[in-house]
Amino acid sequence: MKINDVILQAITKIVVFIILTLAVYLFFSGHHTPGGGFVGGLVLASAFVLLCLAYDVETVQKGIPFDFKYVAALGALIMLIVGLGSIVFDVPFLSQSFTSMESSLFGKIEISTVTLFEAGVALSVVGVVVTIILSISKDV
Amino acid sequence: METLIIILAGILVMVATYLILSKGLIRIVLGAAILTHAIHLLLMTMGGLKKGDVPLLGENAASYTDALPQALILTSIVINFAVTAFFLVLAYRTYQELKTDNLNAMRGFKDE
Amino acid sequence: MSTVNMAIFIPFIAAMLIPLVYKKLPRLHIGWIVLVIPTFLFIRLACYIPTIARGETYLYTAQWIPSFDIYFSTYLDGLSMIFGLLITGVGALVILYSIYYLSTKESLQHFYIYLMLFMGAMLGVVFSDNIMVLYVFWELTSISSFLLIAFWYHRKGSRYGARKSLLITVGGGFAMLVGFIMIYTMTGTFHVREIIAVIGEHKESHLFLPAMLLLLFGAFTKSAQFPFHIWLPNAMEAPTPVSAYLHSATMVKAGIYLVARFTPVFGGEAVWFWLISGVGLFTLFWGSFCAIRQTDLKALLAYSTVSQLGMIMCLFGIGSASLHMDANIEAVLYTQATFAALFHLINHSTFKGALFMVVGIVDYRVGTRDIRKLGGLMAFMPISFTVAVIGSFSMAGLPPFNGFLSKEMFFTAVLHVRKLDIFAMDTFGILFPVIAWIASCFTFIYCMIIVWQTFFGPYRREKLERKSREASPGMLIAPVTLALFVVGIFFFPNVLGDYILKPAMASVFPSFQSDNYLRQPISPWHGFNTELMMTIGILIIGTLLYMSRRYWKGIYNLVPDSWTLDNLYNNTLTQMEAGSSFITSFYMTGYLRHYLLYMYVFFILAVGGVLVYTGAFDFHMANDAPINSYEWMIAGVVFTSAIAILFAKSRLTSIILNGVIGYAIAVFFVLFRAPDLALTQIVVETVTTALFLLCFYFLPPWRKENAEPRSKRVNLVISIAVGLVFILVALSVKSGKLFDxxxxxxxxxxxxxxxxxxxxxxxxxxxxxxxxxxxxxxxxxxxxxxxxxxxxxxxxxxxxxx
Known part of the structure; x- marks a missing residue:
């Protein structure tokens, strides 16, 4: 299905980057302000959806050539590994830990296994949503 | 406010139930989606409405609104999305294969 | 992690890796790699023998579900050591044997995965200290046994046998689970160690007896005790290595393990004594009686296993009597029964394993196991013949084989128990030696049938599928090894007694630990006592009966075929299937609407009914937050769009209206101080609407509901009622604060x-x-x-x- 919609495509090119930036911001700010893995992942996915609406699926797939099913599975795997990691340290499954460090450049930085966990969530969400959308639109 | 929201959720439940009981596939999918909205409103109300500030510790407020229902609803929203997507595809694939969306016509064979 | 924990996990890990290795090395018989695992585990466990023999035990606890008191704790003591050695040792021999028995054309990876699954589960059963964990492994052995029996699933008999064994053993497992829960309710712990320590205070509890009965139900089904023995003969449809391993050496002994493990808990009770020794004794008799009429060698061995398991069970029952007394000389007489039970447990695994393997060889080489067709194979298969003779004579209780020793000890025990003056034994005690002796006569007869019918008599080439010749050397290693054990244990029984049996006795009788009574030296010669006379009697009467068996075979036809337990099982199953399908088809109409109506009506009646019945309804608006005008507007939007969906004329309208509701609710989330929810809701709603629109082309058209007015009215009433119940319950919950x-x-x-x-x-x-x-x-x-x-x-x- 070829859509010839120049205005939408032109806007999409710019907007997608804004959405992506928003997604990354939401993802990283999640632990302290609204946001997090779910929203980040969903916003990221909606960027792909917009791309698919503005261009056709083949073009998008050419630009982003990975299989989103694997992305989803990778996300779940990351979560599992983070969870199992805590068993190695002899604490119950999925216990998170955090620490903060001072950096001259950025000030206080907090490092936490939650970020990894959330990354797994986000990857899974992106993978699943895009898989669903792509498989429906390929059926057209 | 709470009473209003509860009654509103109740009306959503009525609508959803009526839709789910109908024969058309799409109505059922929509009914399930609306039912989730009603449940979200209910959960939200159970934690108390506008009882404190946004549950962000950075705000340094005197009291925060109950965060637990919010966490539950957040989980529910995502699951609802997954279920709706699955229902939707199930509905349209069923329609494609069987050429009908009437549930009564979809009844399986007698001798199954 | 301790070695014991690893011993449980290694087989499971191996089961996971087998498919990978199988793909990588298609030319190699995968059994060779699998063989490494039980061999390694056997050696590793054997390293513990010296310390265990000194009376040490190993307890290792890892957290699993601590909030439910479920710990993955393993316990290695003398009793679990015996079973651990049997599982790994016989396992290694069986795998070695199976390499030659199963050709590479079979789906070997499945076979070995199931076998490893079983081995891990069985080790889990015997090493678990937590009874919930034990239960999990227990059921896992049932499942792996099911899979192995149904290995040749294209055969009807395999499927039948697999289902039968699963139904019976898992049914028993459920009963056992209930028993475990009762024990937990009484004692407040899932750990066998702690249960033994505190059970004395709970003997008067009304749960004590039910718990014991349910536990025994599980043990009897698993160990094929009468009347649950019917699954074992059908389980013989499994490949012979499986029969040798699961259905004679290990899995069927899990019930016996359970009885031994719980003897310190329940032992000394009259019910425990009577049930175990009575059921065991009758099973001993019935199994040997039924074995004689079998024409299939494996079925014959199955019944003989049933019978031998009954004997071990009976011995444990007699041994438990000693817990009724204090640790004195008299009590020690009865602990000897337990000693004999443990001894025979090992002996049975050796000679029965060897016999199964020989039968497998005969079947493999000749193509049949029917004794009416077999005969005269001695000349063709001299080594198999020798092993068969050793195995059968040991089973019959003849010297110089280990079966003789344990059989003599069995007679000693039943002769002693006659003199017992508790549990009303003075009246019924005489039955024990009599039934034991009769059953031993039958045992002798079927042992002779195995040897004579297969290896002597005329050789009938025309009835056999293939030309007979001796099996390959590799196939003979395992049965010959077992046969060597049969002979070796006869000559050096006390090595086994000191290092393996004595520590196990200490685990069955922890209260007697300080005394040295627990071990008696085993000796083959006691002089001309009653036991020896009994054996000689068996030899004479058994030979006479064997010779004349075609004259008395008529007694098997006295009971009509329709009266068998098998028939009862089949009929019950058919009836239950018919009954449940009748009930199910009564309400499972195939209409989704009906199912939903059941749920909704139940919801209205149950939830609404409780609300009315308890008078819990409570409503006030005192704590409500104030409502702003724009909040009224949003509520109005939601309300209007919800009602409008019902009257929508097209798909697009309804999808958009659904979206409107979603966004309005997102706005509510903003008002209710839930920024995360609002964000997520908006994005999800967007993506959902996009999804709906993507599928739009495929979706069925939005038709007007052309249902009958009556069902429409029913729907309307139901939905209003559901909504009302919802509102009433929600309002009551809001108004009454029950919890902080x-x-x-x-x-x-x-x-x-x-x-x-x-x-x-x-x-x-x-x-x-x-x-x-x-x-x-x-x-x-x-x-x-x-x-x-x-x-x-x-x-x-x-x-x-x-």
Missing amino acids: TIAVYFENADELAGGNNIVNTILADFRAFDTMLEVIVLLIAGIGVFSLIRLKAGKGAEKIED
Whole structure:
């Protein structure tokens, strides 16, 4: 299905980057302000959806050539590994830990296994949503 | 406010139930989606409405609104999305294969 | 992790790796690699023998579900050592044997996966200290046994046997689980060690007897005791290595293990004594009686296993009597029965394993196991013949084989028990030696049948499928090894007694530990006593009966065929299937609307009914937050769009209206101070609407509901009632505060989880497990959507339905 919609495509090119930036911001700010893995992942996915609406699926797939099913599975795997990691340290499954460090450049930085966990969530969400959308639109 | 929201959720439940009981596939999918909205409103109300500030510790407020229902609803929203997507595809694939969306016509064979 | 924990996990890990290795090395018989595992475990366990023999035990505990008192704790003592050695030792021999028995054309990877699964589960059963963990492994052995019996699933008999064994053993397992829960209710612990320590205070509890009975139910079904023995003969449809391993050496002894393990808990009770020794004695008799009429060698061996298991069971029952007394000389007489039981347990595994393997060889070489066709194989298979003679004579209780020793000890025990003056034994005690002696006569007869019918007599080439010749040397290693043990144990029984049996006795009788009474030296010669006379009697009477058996075979026809337990089982199953299908088809009409109506009507009646019945309704608006004018407007929007959906004329309208409701609710979330929810809701609603529109082309048209007015009215009434019940319950809950909020705990999120966003910390820290499972749900839905769309059934696929 070829859509010839120049205005939408032109806007999409710019907007997608804004959405992506928003997604990354939401993802990283999640632990302290609204946001997090779910929203980040969903916003990221909606960027792909917009791309698919503005261009056709083949073009998008050419630009982003990975299989989103694997992305989803990778996300779940990351979560599992983070969870199992805590068993190695002899604490119950999925216990998170955090620490903060001072950096001259950025000030206080907090490092936490939650970020990894959330990354797994986000990857899974992106993978699943895009898989669903792509498989429906390929059926057209 | 709470009473209003509860009654509103109740009306959503009525609508959803009526839709789910109908024969058309799409109505059922929509009914399930609306039912989730009603449940979200209910959960939200159970934690108390506008009882404190946004549950962000950075705000340094005197009291925060109950965060637990919010966490539950957040989980529910995502699951609802997954279920709706699955229902939707199930509905349209069923329609494609069987050429009908009437549930009564979809009844399986007698001798199954 | 301790060695014992590893011993349980290694087979499971191996089971996971087998498919990979199988693909990588298609030319190699995978059994050679699998063989390494039991051999390694056997050696590793054997290293513990010296320390265990000194009376040490190893307890290792790992957390599993601490909040439910479920710990993955393993316990290695003398009793579990015996079983551990049997499982790994016989396991190694059986795998070695199976390498030659199963050709590479069979689906070997499945076979060895199931076998490893079984081995891990069985080791789990004997090493677990926590009874819940024990139960999990217990059922796992049933399942792996099911899979192995149904290995040749294209045969009807295999499927039948597999289902029968599963139904009976898992049924017993459920009963046992209930028994375990009762024990937990009484004692408050799941640990066998602690149960033994505190059970004395609970002997008067009304749960004590039911718990014991349910536990025994599980043990009897697993160990094929009468009347549950009927599954074992049908289980012989499994490949012979499986029969030798699961259905004679290990799995069927799990019930015996359970009885031994729980003897310190329940032993000394009259019911325990009578049930175990009575059922065991009768099983001993019935198994040997039924074995004689069998024409299939494996069925004969199955019945003989039933009979031998009954004998071991009976000995444990007699031994438990000693717990009724204090540790004095008299009590020691009865502990000898337990000693004999443990001894015979090992002996039985050796000679029965060897016999099964020989029968497997005969079947493999000649193509039949029917004794009416077999005969005269001695000349062709001299080594198999020798092993068969050693095995059978040992089973018959003849010297110089280990079976003789344990059989003599069995006679000693039943002769002693006659003199017991508790449990009303003075009246019925005489039955024990009499029945034991009769059963031993039958045992002698079927042992002779195995040897004579197979290896002597005329050789009938025309009835056999293949030309007979001796098996390959590799196939003979395992049975010959077992036969060597049969002979070796006869000559050096006390090595086994000191190192293996004595520590096991200490675990069965922990209260007698200080005394040295627990071990008696085993000697083959006691002089001309009653036991020897009994054996000589068996020899004479048994030979006479064997010679004349065609004259008295008529007694098997006295009871009509329709009266057998098998028939009872089959009929019960058929009746239950018919009954449940009748009931199910009564309400499962195939209309979704009906199912939903059941649920809704139940909801209205149950929830609404409780509300009315308890008078819990309570409503006041005192604590309500004030409502602004714009909030009224949003509520109005939701209300209007909800009602409008009902009257929508097209798909597009209804989809958009649904979107409107979603966005309005997002606005509500903003008003209710839930920024995370509002964000998520908006994005999700957008994506959902996009999804709806993507599918738009495929979706069925929006038709007017052309249902009958009557069913429409019913729907309307039901939905209004559901909504009303919902509102009433919600209002009552809102008005009455029964509990304090627990959200205060989460307000420490910064210290506990290092985050300022409470909602996010709940999701990712406090309840991370939920979140993980939620993502899994999402993943499953994604895979579901993908496969629904991609994997369309081809034209040919419709035939699967038939």
